[in-house]
Amino acid sequence: MNALYDVPAPAKLNLFLHVVGKRPDGYHLLQSLFVLVDWADTLHFERRADGALHRHDRGDALPADDLCLRAARALQQASGCAHGVDIHIDKRLPSGAGMGGGSSDAASTLLALNRLWGLNWSRERLLPIALKLGADVPFFVGGRNAFVEGIGEILRPVDVPALRLAVIKPAVSIGTKEIFSSPLLQRSESVAIVAGFPAANDGRDADNSKPATAASFLETEIDSSGGREGNMHRDRQTPEILVQQLYEGWGRNDLQPPAQAASHEVSTALEWLQTRYGNSRMTGSGSAVFARVQPSLITAQETDTVTDPGSNPEATPDGRLNELPPGWVGRMCRSLAVHPLRGWADD
Secondary structure, eight states: OOEEEEEEEEEEEEEEEEEEEEOTTSOEEEEEEEEEEEEEEEEEEEEESSOOEEEEESSSOOOTTOHHHHHHHHHHHHHTOOOEEEEEEEOOSOTTSSSOHHHHHHHHHHHHHHHHTTOOOOHHHHHHHHHHHOTTHHHHHHTBOEEEEETTTEEEEEEOOOOEEEEEEOSOOOOHHHHHTOTTOOOOSEEEOOTTOOGGGTTBOTTSSSBEEGGGSOOOEEETTSOBOOOTTTTOOOHHHHHHHHHTTSOOBTTHHHHHHHOHHHHHHHHHHHHHHSOOEEOTTSSOEEEEOOGGGOOTTOOSOTTOOTTOTTBOTTSBBSSOOTTOEEEEEEBOSBOTTGGGSOO
């Protein structure tokens, strides 16, 4: 194998994000539900015999030593592989959006070079390299929607029902450091208890026979002192009901208030979606925001084409959203059940 072309690197959205603590080293402890979507960068890989690593940007120039090159270098050093690679990036995801674009590029690089260089490493062997590159990279290497804890490194796969989501990114980009250092950042008063996730079962249901569903990932809320606040999901509601509850008020993004204070564009983007779809929330540390699109806006004539906007009048035939202010970008997206490269490494 000398080359791999049209390798996708999909984005993720945080259906909610709670800050639940802080480590002694200053890193914040989070809880979130990460969901893959079909808005993606595209990468191309051509093997080199001289061991050199080069990146070629097909759009705007990326930083000289981006996560893709760092991922390639880390895998090359860990494996002792003598091959190199030319990486061509067609950057379609907006930067500074909180959608994990750079981390996804790095994960797709690890998975692609694992094949291109003939390493055939297991996912378990790739994950420690991924974690050293960044807290979000293991999620994309794992390839499943997941309940996420810690600084992003603790992943519990969950099955999430298919979602249609309108996603927009205003022109502004907000630094993660600025958000986490803001005096407006508040720790969530409650943390989620994970139902059916004993520590030893690595994200599988209690019977250890199948992945958990979104309905089983939350059972109760518990405040930071350990006292029970509620019993929202003891009846093991369906994934669809759980996701609806997320949009009807349960959960939030604790990073959203500092982001709105840092830029009025985030507030404007949230209002834009709220007016059209009745819900809106920021993803990650911003500045991208999203809204769930109700099934009533989708017709039976839709195909499975990832860019098909359906009957939504705000979207163009390629899925881009219309009527956005200058400098904003947006798309109608579908959630993904699994990462497109999920089969490129063995469990």
